[in-house]
Amino acid sequence: MSNEVVVSIRNLTKRFGKTVVFEDVSLDVHRSEVVAIVGPSGAGKSTLIRCVNRLHPFDEGSLQVLNHQLNKGSQFPSKQVLNDIRTRVGMVFQTFNLFPHLSVLENVILAPIEVKKVPRKQAIQQAMELLDMVGLSEHANKYPKRMSGGQQQRVAIARALAMEPEIMLFDEPTSMLDPELVGEVLDAIQRLAKDGMTLMLVTHEMQFAKEVADTVVIMADHRIIEKGPSREVLENPRTGRAQAFLKRVLNPVHATELEREVAVGHGGGR
């Protein structure tokens, strides 16, 4: 990772109406850094990364993304700034959002041709290289509905990479997948990390976060409750809240017990 800060989040607060999603969140992301954001459901993880590429506006604080300073409030940046951010910051969602009427190859070449005006031949060549990278070059002419969820998600990754982004945001990219398909998507993300891509990744895959991320951020109770080097945070969390969260997610037996207690109407006191 370099010293260059490519995303600077300062005292950020986000509300939906009167509901506070998170407040006073600060985080710097350096070029080539891999930041995993973990935490209980509803903590605001997805909303935070959606603020980074301005899918959501924010209410207080400041946010710098690459060379763009984004303002608070509902005032949107100019179309030119927005386009620049969306081109240089790629995003992969939980759901794969591929165009069903286009082949895999057509899905990947669409934005480079339409948005970046890349000549078709060059776009195809680049797309084939990306599909090769995610292990799908033999599936270039297939349609999404004939592919597994893991394959579709890898196409979504290739499609985002086709815009040659400098930063990639991943919003729980494996949470819709059957367990046996999770590994192939995580492998593709790990390859990106090894190649020096800057990554912000919302995930529930703690082992992956520990192995691949430089930094882990734990969000809970509307704020960041811990952040630091991944092993340190995940193996020796300092705050009781982080310890309780990690105990629950890292110990499935405990989680099952909790679920059982909740199902029979106990366990509310924890």
Ligand SMILES: Nc1ncnc2c1ncn2[C@@H]1O[C@H](COP(=O)(O)OP(=O)(O)OP(=O)(O)O)[C@@H](O)[C@H]1O
């Ligand atoms: N567009 C929206 N309008 C209103 N409320 C929203 C919107 N998007 C998210 N929220 C609310 O904001 C809170 C945080 O949601 P968010 O999806 O960011 O959490 P999360 O930590 O990513 O959770 P999960 O792990 O379950 O995806 C939740 O209470 C959610 O209901």
